[in-house]
Amino acid sequence: MNCINFVVPMNPCPCGYYPDRNRCRCTQTQVKKYLSRVSGPILDRMDLCVELQPVDVVSFGGKRGEKSAAIRERVLGARERQMWRFAGTAYRFNADIDPADIERYCELGKRERACMEGLCRSLQLSARACHRVLKVARTVADLAGKERIEEEHLMEAAFYRPAQEYWI
Template identity: 40%
Template structure:
């Protein structure tokens, strides 16, 4: 599921399904839509619009037992501390810039602040060609990878950071290209 602000009445405020019934690609439920219905539904969300969304992730249906699991979870306070630490790091890094976060970097700043290791550069180049990514998607991947690296305290963006950021961009390719 992808969060998309209310684009039209056909899209849910809390997310976007891959088809009108919401079950296309679900391992637990069966999609009842025809290929034509799915294609018509998907055509309402263009590639250029998807390019403007930083992260696309699939959120599978959660079964009741998993929902009720009371195992150890990371506390909200721990998560808040990590987010605040990374936010402070970005504020410091960009204190002389016209922006203050990775998400708001412009293309020239991306080239300056998103330094890649050689293997991560090669992975991004290969993914760019294989997935047919746009220039906008490329820059969004770099911004997300910079944030992932910041969360790990890494100075440079390495292969695992790029790989994770690419995974967050693959939902549109998985569903929107599957009917061809």
């Protein structure tokens, strides 16, 4: 199994300003046509979809947010957890987990299972998208240093799906 990391930046419309209707002059049809270039099945294969807002220049250099050294520590910790989890298997990262092994590695408690079912229903996730959410939730839990996937990890993972107002 191959884990390929790639980042795909994409504008929301040909001019790049949608949904800011003060600046975007694209018609709804143009926006739809533009976004339809990325099909649902392709989107389903993306682990993380994050919508970025324009950055206020003034906010640069502020002291908010987590320091990168601390983030690095958390990432290293999460990688180590995965190393232990997958020792002796062909897997290296949570993203590698095959659908058949999802239940084993992304085990959910009763409450979490109900939460996941609710998310899949309300977000109308395909089976593949549900698996992605579970794998991302496993990583969110690893980053939080948690042994078990909790509801907040599932919610955060579901948040990294494509914005519905754009694609559905």
